[in-house]
Amino acid sequence: xxxWSKIVVLFMVIVMLAGMVGCTPAxxxxxxxxxxxxxxxxxxxxxxxxxTIRVLTMQQAGYPVEAMNEVADRYMAETPDAxxxxxxxxxxxxxxxxxxxxxxxxxxxxxxxxxxxWYAEFSNxxxxxxxxxxxxxxxxxxxxxxxxxxTTVDSVVYxxxxxxxxxxFYYNEKILKEAGYENPPKTWEELEEMSQAxxxxxxxxxxxxxxxxxxxxxxCTLVALLFGNGGTFVDEAGNPTFNNAEGVEVVQWMVDxxxxxxxxxxxxxxxxxDVRNVFSQGKAVFxxxxxxxxxxxxxxxEESIINGQVNMALVPVxxxxxxxxxxxxxINGSMGWSVANASENKxxxxxxxxxxxSKPIQDEYSKYSxxxxxxxxxxxxxxKLISYSEANQVLIPNYxxxxxxxxxxxxxPYYSEASLALQLALQQALTKQKTPQEALDEAAxxxxxxxxxxx
Amino acid sequence: xxxxxxxxxxxxxxxxLVIPSLLIILGITLQPVLSTLYLSFFETPLSRPTGGVFxxxxxxxxxxxxxxxxxxIWRTIYFTVMSVGIELIFGVAVAQLIHSHPxxxxxxxxxxIIPWAVPTVVNGAMWRWIYSADYGALNALLLKIxxxxxxxxxxTDPLTAMNLVILADIWHSFPFIAxxxxxxxASIPEDLDEAAxxxxxxxxxxxxxxxLPLLRSAILIALVIRTVEAFRVFDIIYVITRGGPAFGTxxxxxxxxxxxxxxxxxxxxxxxxxxxxxxxLGMAMLYIRFLYKPEESRL
Numbered sequence: 119x120x121x122w123s124k125i126v127v128l129f130m131v132i133v134m135l136a137g138m139v140g141c142t143p144a145x146x147x148x149x150x151x152x153x154x155x156x157x158x159x160x161x162x163x164x165x166x167x168x169x170t171i172r173v174l175t176m177q178q179a180g181y182p183v184e185a186m187n188e189v190a191d192r193y194m195a196e197t198p199d200a201x202x203x204x205x206x207x208x209x210x211x212x213x214x215x216x217x218x219x220x221x222x223x224x225x226x227x228x229x230x231x232x233x234x235x236w237y238a239e240f241s242n243x244x245x246x247x248x249x250x251x252x253x254x255x256x257x258x259x260x261x262x263x264x265x266x267x268x269t270t271v272d273s274v275v276y277x278x279x280x281x282x283x284x285x286x287f288y289y290n291e292k293i294l295k296e297a298g299y300e301n302p303p304k305t306w307e308e309l310e311e312m313s314q315a316x317x318x319x320x321x322x323x324x325x326x327x328x329x330x331x332x333x334x335x336x337x338c339t340l341v342a343l344l345f346g347n348g349g350t351f352v353d354e355a356g357n358p359t360f361n362n363a364e365g366v367e368v369v370q371w372m373v374d375x376x377x378x379x380x381x382x383x384x385x386x387x388x389x390x391x392d393v394r395n396v397f398s399q400g401k402a403v404f405x406x407x408x409x410x411x412x413x414x415x416x417x418x419x420e421e422s423i424i425n426g427q428v429n430m431a432l433v434p435v436x437x438x439x440x441x442x443x444x445x446x447x448x449i450n451g452s453m454g455w456s457v458a459n460a461s462e463n464k465x466x467x468x469x470x471x472x473x474x475x476s477k478p479i480q481d482e483y484s485k486y487s488x489x490x491x492x493x494x495x496x497x498x499x500x501x502k503l504i505s506y507s508e509a510n511q512v513l514i515p516n517y518x519x520x521x522x523x524x525x526x527x528x529x530x531p532y533y534s535e536a537s538l539a540l541q542l543a544l545q546q547a548l549t550k551q552k553t554p555q556e557a558l559d560e561a562a563x564x565x566x567x568x569x570x571x572x573x
Numbered sequence: 574x575x576x577x578x579x580x581x582x583x584x585x586x587x588x589x590l591v592i593p594s595l596l597i598i599l600g601i602t603l604q605p606v607l608s609t610l611y612l613s614f615f616e617t618p619l620s621r622p623t624g625g626v627f628x629x630x631x632x633x634x635x636x637x638x639x640x641x642x643x644x645x646i647w648r649t650i651y652f653t654v655m656s657v658g659i660e661l662i663f664g665v666a667v668a669q670l671i672h673s674h675p676x677x678x679x680x681x682x683x684x685x686i687i688p689w690a691v692p693t694v695v696n697g698a699m700w701r702w703i704y705s706a707d708y709g710a711l712n713a714l715l716l717k718i719x720x721x722x723x724x725x726x727x728x729t730d731p732l733t734a735m736n737l738v739i740l741a742d743i744w745h746s747f748p749f750i751a752x753x754x755x756x757x758x759a760s761i762p763e764d765l766d767e768a769a770x771x772x773x774x775x776x777x778x779x780x781x782x783x784x785l786p787l788l789r790s791a792i793l794i795a796l797v798i799r800t801v802e803a804f805r806v807f808d809i810i811y812v813i814t815r816g817g818p819a820f821g822t823x824x825x826x827x828x829x830x831x832x833x834x835x836x837x838x839x840x841x842x843x844x845x846x847x848x849x850x851x852x853x854l855g856m857a858m859l860y861i862r863f864l865y866k867p868e869e870s871r872l
Contacts, residue, residue, distance in 0.1 A: 242620075387817060548819075
């Protein structure tokens with residue numbers, strides 16, 4: 119009996135151990151990057167069968183679920199032999215979901231939405247289908263060069279640009295007028311002065327709300343502030359420069375704005391959607407967010423109680439930046455649609471993203487995400503684009519003025535890891551665990567370490 | 574002699590019957606364990622899970638030398654001790670309350686299942702809304718009863734955020750302990766309690782001297798299960814704080830997640846998984862060493 123007990127105990131221990139070990143990815147090798155134009159041979163009869171295109175995208179900025187589903191339905195109506203299945207995740211989960219899905223062959227998704235900061239990493243890992251040879255002259259000439267920069271790595275095109283977006287400056291025009299100001303601020307210093315007036319009149323407790331949670335959105339706002347102070351993220355050689363004097367001043371300003379009561383202290387835990395919710399409740403006067411917020415905050419009564427009070431302006435800069443001739447600065451948050459390299463439905467996936475990113479579709483849904491086609495903003499097309507929705511009358515002209523001042527984050531394969539180090543640094547500074555200088559120096563050291571490792 | 578021989582034969586037949594399912598379970602569980610152990614000796618990127626470079630125990634050494642790892646371990650131990658400790662006290666108290674059959678005890682027992690039945694992710698999302706600084710129920714409640722004079726941003730301080738995540742976990746998990754203890758209490762013969770009462774023991778003495786020692790096995794089971802679960806906590810943190818602010822709520826499973834899926838370091842992530850296993854196993858063995866009494870388990 120004693121021996122039996124031992125066997126049972128041993129078995130239990132093994133089962134317990136197995137239960138505890140949780141992170142074994144499927145040990146399958148993704149297919150090697152395909153040669154341009156190379157396609158796996160498909161059985162002839164398979165071409166007759168409806169093809170299911172599995173799509174992974176985000177439910178956040180960009181098209182809302184209803185609009186995205188509508189586009190998919192239109193595609194299926196036009197292409198009866200295709201069936202589109204879309205899965206939505208939060209932006210914060212998108213990178214890890216793609217990484218995990220792509221580690222298997224075939225991957226769980228045929229088509230994925232890729233942020234500009236992931237293209238280097240994913241192409242380096244062989245996850246994305248090379249579509250260089252499929253790009254038509256019309257696409258090449260029609261889409262913004264900055265769009266192609268997003269989806270191109272080492273001269274190879276890995277996707278179609280979609281939603282050339284940036285963070286915009288939103289303000290509640292009604293409250294600002296009540297505070298005695300007719301025009302939005304041009305500098306962050308002016309904004310502080312307005313915030314004080316708003317507080318003094320008891321209009322809003324915290325005039326500013328930010329997405330400074332431990333997530334990529336905090337880096338996006340940092341970039342907008344940093345370049346508006348005459349700073350840079352990295353130098354020409356790719357070495358980190360965000361910890362220079364301009365960077366430290368910006369982070370110190372962030373800390374001070376909470377201390378002075380201008381910024382909602384909950385911003386340290388807020389993502390973009392939290393910013394939208396707080397702003398849409400009339401609990402903030404100023405906010406930075408992506409283009410999608412204007413339609414939802416100003417026109418959709420189910421989403422906002424401040425319909426008709428929202429306006430947009432160029433993102434302010436610091437006085438120091440203005441003195442250097444910097445009028446405005448923001449973050450480039452563009453994305454692209456790509457096909458999984460190991461997908462069994464590459465051609466069907468390509469056809470779908472071609473439809474999804476086509477000029478007519480991007481124009482029609484422009485109130486949610488501004489089109490990547492530069493031809494949409496030229497001549498009569500611009501008037502037509504503005505006429506698509508009431509929101510576009512403000513969003514599009516603002517977009518045309520703001521996007522030339524949008525700055526990109528470094529396009530390096532180790533960006534996710536480097537970004538997390540910088541997110542931690544910001545949080546440590548904002549929660550006063552470290553001084554801005556100490557926190558940024560540590561993040562810069564980590565950035566340099568990764569840079570060296572990947573070289 | 575004949576009885577012993579018959580028992581041995583029964584045992585052999587029993588073993589033969591169990592072997593197929595035993596093999597299936599071992600196949601399902603051992604393969605990932607061995608695969609993870611194998612990967613932990615390689616520098617393996619997520620994009621090439623089978624194409625890593627053998628580096629021996631380098632992953633383990635770099636983890637052990639990393640301050641972030643030890644800070645995370647201590648944070649996880651804090652979460653586990655606080656969460657399981659309070660759940661145990663609450664669980665036993667509520668189980669005792671139900672056992673004493675007050676008015677409406679059946680409704681109470683049914684209600685107790687609700688928090689436990691709520692999926693952890695839903696529970697996390699619910700508490701995230703409750704803790705919201707600008708429209709959360711917690712701020713509204715505290716403001717109404719006069720404890721605070723303006724809304725507080727609860728999730729912006731690392732320690733406060735950790736304690737609030739613990740509170741959410743307690744709400745979700747203490748019913749599990751309460752139900753186990755309540756079932757164990759029901760199995761204790763009433764005679765023992767009555768005899769002690771006749772001898773003059775008061776209710777508190779009867780609880781601590783009679784019932785609690787007899788609950789040792791049930792408490793052991795509840796503690797082992799909950800400690801293992803709490804040490805591997807992930808989902809509730811992911812939903813409520815995503816590890817913030819300033820990594821203040823990053824538990825060891827979350828660090829493993831970052832390492833494996835965000836950074837794509839499968840080898841190091843596998844090594845971390847194994848270290849978590851060792852820690853958890855060590856804690857389970859400690860419980861068994863101090864709480865397991867074979868003679869009581871036969872009661």
